[in-house]
Amino acid sequence: MKEKLNGRRVVAYAFHPHVLYVLCSLLTAAHGLSDEQREFQKVAFDFAANEMAPHMAEWDEKEMFPIETMRKAAQLGFGGIYVQPDVGGSGLSRLDTSVIFEALSTGCVSTTAYISIHNMCAWMIDTFGNTEQREKFCPDLCSMEKFASYCLTEPGSGSDAASLLTTAQLKGDHYILNGSKAFISGGGDTDVYVVMCRTGGKGPKGISCLVVEKETPGLSFGKKEKKVGWNSQPTRAVIFEDCAVPVTNRLGEEGQGFGIAMKGLNGGRINIASCSLGAAHACVQLARDHLLVRKQFGETLSNNQFLQFKLAEMATKLVASRLLVREAATALQESRSDAVSLCSMAKLFVTDECFNICNQALQMHGGYGYLKDYAVQQFVRDIRVHQILEGTNEVMRMIISRNLLTES
Template sequence: MSVERPFLPEEGRELIGLVREIADGELAPRVAEFEAEGRFPRDLFRLLGRAGLLGLPYPEEFGGGAQPYEVYLQVLEELAARWLAVAEGVSVHTLSCYPVAAYGTGTQRKRHLPDMLGGELLGAYCLSEPQSGSDAASLTTRAVADDDGWRVSGTKAWITHAGQADFYNVFCRTGGPGTSGISCLLLDAGTPGLQPQAPERTMGLRSSTVAQIVLDGAHAPADRLVGDEGGGFRIALSALDGGRLGIAACAVGLAQAALDYAVAYARERQQFGRPILEFQGLGFMLADMATQIAAARSLYLAAARMRDAGLPHSAEAAKAKLFCTDTAMRVTTDAVQVLGGAGYVTDHPVERYMREAKVLQIFEGTNQIQRLVISRSL
């Protein structure tokens, strides 16, 4: 991958250079093996953490990188072009640090953020449930107050890093029905009663552990309530704005990888005495793929600049997530078509790219939900 990034400041260019070095040296050589075997690359997250890549958009005073979202998202894109599951994991971890960073008390930030951002810990974000996906306000996991905190019971579903994470943000009902009864609690992985289940068998992202979390009277001390009691739904929605931008950037990285591979193949593959790239039917297909990727990249960067400027950006994040992930699905499908029969076998990575692209249209809010967010903003 050799995308030019001419508008980055010098510090940003140096960071991208470091990311490319790590991604090419440590991620790219291992992705096929780990995806085929469904192994979670925990050591790689420690490596990325020690390189300062697990806390990029957070303040330096707590161990973060103090990078604007515009830079952080381009880091995700670079990682995704080599190994989507790792990039998605970095995005999920960054999302998992957000509740404490944005809504935690001063004491909570000082106590928890340095470890969260320091590189050794990995986070998970527990919002969805078996019967509460897009309709997050209907979640039923309940936390009952006791003498020194809360007892949490219920089941969370589709949790990235389940069983691998060191801390879990658990959105649960501490009050009555509706959005005002939801709170956010921070639980350690070793909390008795917090029980990760067997990993799901997924179409793609097989090296990313996804599973249900069963909570059976798991105890959260009183000081683990993040934000106000009853303020959890607002935290969840605010966090998803950043998460959707992360997924948008991951989608562009995946699409770029698919395009690069398809172009390289089309240069080498000979039919009728010349490279297939020279045939207009394929050349135009690749031109459309390149144009869609460029438009998608511009869209997520524009939304990131709005976030960095402190401007409302929920609709822009939804537009970016919608367009970038739909683009990734189209481009990876077309990459398989460019390779023909070769694209349908595991000898080439484009079949994996196509499988991976599908989930990008689903998590952090399905693309139908993104359209709902956008239409309401109109």
């Protein structure tokens, strides 16, 4: 399907749900899953193919935040996947969540990645909030009547998150926030901001977590960033200038914020790795289809042994990546001692390998792969940032090696 967009020809990238589900079986995406997991995996694949993929190029080109599509996803239970059912969540496991995000990302990585961040924020409120906080925020987040953003990174503190400078000074029954957050997904367009701020001294023990609502006086936003990918979600600075937030919006006790942030990120790393799996899954499909129809030197590229071997390597790396993500998801769900290391390993290995798969798929398309008429280039652009956010892959190496060197 093609349409005119700002005078340029743009292809609406559509994948038939049956084709993707068949490929899912070929690449063992459904292997080892229960009947229930296979069913909601199929629901997610169908939603990706029917509601996301046909609009993926337009969302990217026009930088549209597809609120109504995400609310449709929430009607399927995807707004609070691992939030408890008593406040509107689906109550599913981390493995279930990974399966869903992988499937959704075959339709649009950028949109699914935002949904994963939203889910992480909802889970943090559900897990660390009290009864009143859970009942106030979670139902609207799970239905996606309201959207959430995660606010940790600052202009001067990225990988060194514990050095953050945004302050929250207690005055009566309010905290007065001052400072700014950088690279916030959804910033300015979302309703709830889960903010890490300094209520005490230096280091991680001085950090607390506040939930800031959009209409709070003193809350403002920077300009919308122009990005290489992830264009279906806005990214802005979030700015606090004498922003008064009720003490009742604090998650946990003072000084617990850094721990809350890191526990959120453990799941976030699995989520973003799962989004990378979906991109790679779609790109293997696109590469295979291209090899079967593109002719050079009198025969289709599928007869070229070098390209056959490359496709085999791509499929093998995809399956290996999926197995690692699912092991990490299971470890986190079970609160195993190796969960943090496995989450870091999954994020490191899978985002690297899946980017390589997508990039190789683009190469297989030749010059066509560099045209915006072809979906493969958007997967490459959208997936590149996964090696940076939720903790850079260099930081993942630090976490893994530190845990190995401190094992008794």
